[in-house]
Amino acid sequence: MPLKEGVNLIEGNLIAIGGLTIHRKPIAFIHEIIRSKIKGLNVLTFGGGPEIDLLVAADCINRVEAAYVGFEILGFAPNFRKAVENKKIEFKECTEYSIMAGLLATTFGASFIPSKTLMGSDIKGKLGLRTIRSPFKDEELIAYPPIEPDVAIIHIQRSDMYGNAHLEGVTAIDDQLIKASKKVILTVEEIILPEKIMENPSKTRISSSLVDAVIKVPYGAHPTSCFPYYAYDLWHINEIIEYSRSGKIEEYLKKYVSSLDSFQDYLDKIGKNSLTRVKPKQ
C-alpha cells in the first residue's frame, strides 16, 4: 500500500502514534499527513518528539495527549512548546501510568483501573480523573478510564505482508497501543516472508490479526531512530530546532515536505552522508 492510501485510513477522534520521543516515530507517514493538509487531529503518544512538533508546525493538530513532548538531550520541541504557551493547541498532560492504565482497561475488559498511583499530583486534576472509595480498604483511589484510539500509526522494523511483526530496541508501549486501537497501520523498514517469521515465532510481537495495513518505507522514521537500522539523526533534529528558533519552520516544511512528492525525495534531499553517519558499526 502506498503512503497516500494509508493516510486515507486516518479517521476518528483519537490517533495514536507509536515510538518514543526520538525513537521509531512514523515520520514518513507524518510527512504524508502534512502533504495531505489534514487538520484538527487529536493525537495520543506516550512520549512525543519531532512527529508532534512537525504536525504542530504544519497546523494539523487540535489536541496532543502525551506524558512528554520533547527532543530528549536536545531539549524542547520548539513548535509544540510555543503552540501550548500561546494556546494554539490543547495539551492533555498524561503520565506513563495514566496512558498504560487506560490502554490496559480497554484490552483487558476493565471498566477502569483503580490505583493510588497519581494521588496528590496536580496532573490528576488536569486530567479530570475521578476518585472512588475502595470496596476493600478505607482508602481513596483514582479511576483511570479506558483509552481506545481509533487508529494507531506505528513504525517498526519488519513484518510479513500480513503484519506479523517484530518490535525491537525501545519498544515503549507500542504493543499496547496496537492491541487497544480499533485500526492499526504499520510502516516498516522491511517486509519479510512469513516463513522468516515462522523461524522464530517467539520474536513476533504483533499479530497480523490486529493489523489493517502494512506500508514499506525504508528510513521511514528518519530523523528519529529505528534500531538496528539507524540511530536518531541529532544533526537533523537540531536543524528543525534552528529553523524553528529563527522563525523559519515554514521554510523547513516547504523544503523537506510540502514541495516534495514523496519520502524518497526527502531522503534524497537529506543526502547520503546524513544517512550513513547514523548507521551503526557492523
Add this chain to the structure above:
Amino acid sequence: MPLKEGVNLIEGNLIAIGGLTIHRKPIAFIHEIIRSKIKGLNVLTFGGGPEIDLLVAADCINRVEAAYVGFEILGFAPNFRKAVENKKIEFKECTEYSIMAGLLATTFGASFIPSKTLMGSDIKGKLGLRTIRSPFKDEELIAYPPIEPDVAIIHIQRSDMYGNAHLEGVTAIDDQLIKASKKVILTVEEIILPEKIMENPSKTRISSSLVDAVIKVPYGAHPTSCFPYYAYDLWHINEIIEYSRSGKIEEYLKKYVSSLDSFQDYLDKIGKNSLTRVKPKQ
C-alpha cells in the same frame, strides 16, 4: 541448588504452580514435597493436572484454587475429584479471568480490577467477589481483588544460572505468576550460559531479577510435557488413573515417590522406553 533445598523455600499462605493441566508441571519438585511430608498447602494453579492429583493423594493439600483440575483427554483427576466430593480438601473454583485479573492487579498496582466479565455466573458468588457501581456508567461491576502468591514453582525449558529464562510452547500464565509472586523457584530442563541468552534477548520471558532459585532437573515435568524436549506421557498418566481407580494410589506413591531417593530414581523406574516414546521426531 538440589531439590531438597528448594523445598525448604516453600513457605507462606499461597503456593503458585506453573504450567497447564498436563503441560510443564513441576513434577520433580512435587515429588520432593511429597517426600518431605509437607502438609496443609494452599495451592493456586491456572489449570491443574497430575501435580494437584498427586499432592492431594499424598495428603499435602488443604485448598486448591484453579479454573480447572483434570487430565484433559484422559478426563478426571481422580484423587482431586474424590477429595472434593468427600470434602477432604477445599476447592476454590476460579475462572481464567479471575486469576489473571488478580495477578494483574498485583503487578500493575491496581487495588482491584473492575469488570463485568463474570456477571451472572454462580462462580462469582462462590468466589465471594464483591460488586461495585461504576463511577462512569449506570452499571454494576465485579471487583476482582489482587492475588499475590508467596512462592511460585515453575518448570521451564532453560535459563542461565541467574534465572534469565526462556518459556516456550504452552506458556499459560506463567509469566504473570512469576511477576506477581513474592518468591520464584524455577526447575529447568537445561542451564545455559548467559552468553546464549544474550544472543537472542527478545526470547527471554523471565528476568533473573524475579528469580530466587534455579534447579536443574531434566525430565522434571514427566509425565507432563515440556516442549520441545518431550510430550506428555499419556500412558503414565493413565497409570495414575488406574492405580487410583483400583484404590491403590498409595502403592503408586510408594513405588514412584516415597520409596525413592531422587527424581532420577523415578526416571530409572519409568524406564528408557517410556521416555523415548514421548520424544518428538527430529
Add this chain to the structure above:
Amino acid sequence: MRDFTIDELMVTCMAREVEDRSIVLQGLTTPLATVAYYLAKATHAPNAYIYQLAGNILTHDLKALPVSMLFNEFQAMSGSLHVRSQMEAYETIFTKSSSIVEFFRPAQIDKYGNVNNSVIGNYESPKVRLPGAFGIPDALGIYPKILVYCPRHEKRVFVEKVDFISGLGIFDREKYRDKEVRIISNLGTLRLDNKTQEMQLITKHPGISIEEIKENTSFDLTIPKTIQETELPTEHQISLIRSKIDPNGTRRLEMLGGKERLSLLLDIIEKESKIK
C-alpha cells in the same frame, strides 16, 4: 446418501461457523473442534487465525498436518507465526470479540444457554465434581456469538435447569440484543437468541427424527413448521478430513466415553509414537 459418519457431519457443521479472517480459539481437549477449524482453514477460511492450546499458539497454515494427539503442541509450534501468553489471548477476546470463533462443550446446558462444567448435583456436596469450566464463564459474558457442541445429545446434557451456572448464557435482553447461542449436536443444530429467548431446532441431521431430538432434550424445544435437514459434508470435505487432516481419527475420541475412548486414545498415541 454419501458415506460419512456423524463426527464428520458435526465437523463440517462446526467448520461452517468459521469465516475467513475469523480468530479461532481452541480450548482444552477438543479434537472435534480442532479438526473443524483445520477443515475450515483448508477450504473456505484460509486466512483464519487459529490459536491453539488455550489460546497460546497461532497456527499460520496447514503444513503441520495431520492433527496429533500426542504431539499437538509440537505441531502447533512448527506452524506458528506468533506465540502468545494467555493474557494476550484475553486481550484479543476483549478487543475482537465479534471475530472470535470458539466452540465449548458443556457437561450441561439449559434452555437459556446457561452452561455447567462445575458439578453434577449440589455444589457443596456434589455427586460429580467436574474438572471445571476454565475460561467458559468469562467468554460467555464477552462473546456476542456463543458456539456450543455436544457430541452426545442426551437428556442429562440438555437439562431444564443446569445444576450450577458456570457460565451465563442469554441475559439482559435490552443490552445484548444480538447475543445468540448456536448449538451443534450429534442429532441436529439449535439456536437461541436474545430476541426470542426460546431454544429453537434449526436443522436435524439425516436419519434423525424430530421425536428423537425431543426425547433426548429435557426442556421444550421450539420446532418450526418446516425443519430442513442439515447440510451434508461434501466429498471433498470428507476426503480432506480422512486423508489429510485427521487420518488417525482423533475426532472420534469425543463421540466415545469410558473404555472405548481410552482404547481408541491408546491406539492413536501408539501409532503416533511409532510413525514419528
Add this chain to the structure above:
Amino acid sequence: MRDFTIDELMVTCMAREVEDRSIVLQGLTTPLATVAYYLAKATHAPNAYIYQLAGNILTHDLKALPVSMLFNEFQAMSGSLHVRSQMEAYETIFTKSSSIVEFFRPAQIDKYGNVNNSVIGNYESPKVRLPGAFGIPDALGIYPKILVYCPRHEKRVFVEKVDFISGLGIFDREKYRDKEVRIISNLGTLRLDNKTQEMQLITKHPGISIEEIKENTSFDLTIPKTIQETELPTEHQISLIRSKIDPNGTRRLEMLGGKERLSLLLDIIEKESKIK
C-alpha cells in the same frame, strides 16, 4: 585534593545509591545517571540490573562500554539479557519498589520534595511549557526512596513551592513512615524524610560553603551543627569514568545549558559517528 570535576563527584555520589542486585531504571536523557549506574556496576554492584531507555532494555554486563550518546540503544541491546515493554517495567516497579534505583532531574523541587517538570508559571498560560514529567509523577507515589539529582543547584530549581505539582514528594505522614527523598546536587547532598518533614543538608561538596548552598536555595534548609564533606571519588573511580565508562564526556552534557551543551553534544556525536 584529588583531581576530579564536579560531574565526577556527582557521579560517584549517585553510584553509591546503587546496591548490588538493585534494579536500576534509567529515564530519558540522563547521561549523568547512566555513567553513575555503570560505575556502580563496574565496582561495588556487579549484579545490579540496569534497565535502560525508559526501562526497556536490561543491560547484563559492561561489555558495551563506553556509554554512547548516538548509539545508546544499540549499545544497550548488545549487552542485553532481556528486552521488556514499558508495561513490564511498571510491573517491576510495583512488585519490587524497594529494590529500585531511579534518579530524577526536576526542573523545580520544593521543601516537601514535590517536583515540577510541567510548566514554569501558570499552568494554563505558562511562561515555559516544559516537555513533561513522563513517569516521575507515577514513580514518586510508588518508590519508598525517591532519588533526585540537580546538576545546577540554583534558587529557581530549589523553590519554596513548585509552580505545579507534577509529582508529590513527602505526604501522608502516617502511612509512609519510611518514605524519603535524597538529593544530590552540584553543591552538596540533601535529605527529606517523612519523620522530620524538613529538608536537611547532609554533606557539602569540597570547596563549597554552607552559605553558598543557602544562597542558592529558596527555602530554609535545616543545617545540622556539624556538616561533613562529601566523600571524594577514589582514583580508581575517576580512572574508570574517564578511560572506560565515559571517555567522551557525555556526563558533562547535563552540567551545561544552551549553546555550550549543544556544542559539546555535536562534538561527541561527531566523534561517535566516525570511530564506529
